[in-house]
Amino acid sequence: MSTFEINNISDFSVSERFQRYVQIDTQSDVNSPTCPSTEKQKNLGKLLVEELLSLGISDAAMDENGYIYATIPSNTSKKVPVICFCSHMDTSPDSSGKDVKPLVHYNYQGQDLVLPDDTSIVIKYAEHPDLANQIGNDVITASGTTLLGADDKAGIAEIMDAARLLMKHPEIKHGDIKILFTPDEEIGRGVDKADLKRLAADFAYTMDGEKAGTIEDETFSADGATLTIHGVSVHPGFAKGKMQSAIKIASAIIDALPKDRLSPESTNKKDGFVHPVHISGSVEKAEIQFIIRDHATANLKKHEDELEAIAKSIVECYPNCTYTFTVKEQYRNMKEVLDQHPEIMEIGMEAITRAGMVAERRSIRGGTDGSRLSFMGLPCPNIFAGGHAFHGKQEWVSAQDMEKAVKTILHVVSLWEEKA
Structure with a gap:
């Protein structure tokens, strides 16, 4: 499938998936010694496994620690590096993730968004610069009493929709693609028990960034x-x-x-x-x-x-x-590892460009699962998921930015095959 054909895909399910996933409470708990730190994270995990299996991804499974592994098999004769896409299932302990009510503000026109369940919570146009890029888009928020969960259920929904489209469109040529969903990223334990031998990937991308078009190769140490x-x-x-x-x-x-x-x-x-x-x-x-x-x-x-x-x-x-x-x-700054594998970022940047955006390379004032995965032997930059104002009641994401992230995933896998 050509760049043009990928960009003209229109049957996305990412927004609908996202709205379902955020209604499942997956808040992690820093004071819990277990893995996952909260058993309720497995409620989302079970649903994701069921959906992956229903797509025909036959090895999808969740282990006893709440990690989900799945493989989309290669459909090319080329020898292509095995690429993994990773997102985390938990939401931050900083704000309630219970009884999230996602609201879609269709055809956003630049107005301040007053959230109905607590009208003191207002997402102000003047305070959220990227809202200027959302005119005409469908902006999704919570209702005012909880966070939304775009961090990182937006990333999960994007990977899931990309998996659906890859299974539906075998004309998109790719090597083996691995999926990894992790618990407890928000409390710094996201890859503590990740089985990289079971994953068997060469390179990875977390879908856990912010603004559409951005890709991050540098974190805090x-x-x-x-x-x-x-x-x-x-x-x-x-x-x-x-x-x-x-x-x-x-x-x-x-x-x-x-x-x-x-x-x-x-x-x-x-x-x-x-x-x-x-x-x-x-x-x-x-x-x-x-x-x-x-x-x-x-x-x-x-x-x-x-x-x-x-x-x-x-x-x-x-x-x-x-x-x-x-x-x-x-964790340590993943740039120390990623600079040794420049092709990972080059393909990520080109994929974003092919998806119709201006690619922007960024550093993060924070960390991702990719920080630790990189030092565990799986080099892993961070692609945008589209969410904003993480960890609080003003969190928001647009459906169109999530669709752009899905297209970016499709271009990434296509480019790895193309360049193999």
Whole structure:
């Protein structure tokens, strides 16, 4: 099938699929030790497996950890690299994903979108620049009390619709195509138990980006740090000169963090940051959890050293108190791997162009499953899924941008076959 023919496909099911998928609550839970962290993620997984099998994709299955694997077999005599498309099933713990009511604002004309179940939630045209590109499109939102779930059920719906179209149109020549749907990406565990031997792919693309036409080959490098303060607990009636509250020491450390740099609210582009994400404790013991981010991996150690120096200087004012500071690697900048395989990005960029968009190469102030997959031996950039304002009640996506993502997937697989 030619570029022209792919671009003239019109029987998309992606919007309908997306609206069904977001109504299934798949919120992950950072405090759960299980995999998946919430059993309800498997409810979507079971549906996806059923739908893949109904398309004739006979090996579709979900494992005990909630990972879904499937193969669309090659239909060419050429030896083509095995390409995987990946999206995550969970939604963010930052906002409720229960009882999502997707609303379609047909033929959007640039108006502010007041969400009916909480009219204080307004998606303002002036505050969402990409709404300017949606005039005449069908914009999908939630109803005001939940997130929408475009992160990343848009990506799932796009991969599913592309799979349907590939099974329907054998004239689109391609090699073996693998599908991977993961749990728990939002809590940093998305590929913890992914079986790459079972997947057996050479290269991959996550469908988890934002604006239509974008493809991302660079993420933050990321660590997590835990600072534990051991204070001195004494009955408050007899505490004079004795009590040294771990809660107050922890608060002083947070207050001493830089306010005009090195924080999410004071940085942009490729600036790194140190960000406290959770604090708990008592007089005797308090714990602060931090995420530490930078596009340059070497800078993580500098940020961690600065954070520990701040903690040490505060704790030293309390001679009977101590602290421990531990750092755990989370993920690394996938560009370090992707630069060794330039053809992956070249094909991704060309696929976006063939789908009728201006291709834009971007870096992410965040991470994707592709960050870790790349360092696990599966190089994996991130293609747009079309969603915006992730993790909150103002999240939105347009049906037409999701259709463009489906076309991009079809062009990607066609290009790998063409160039083989």
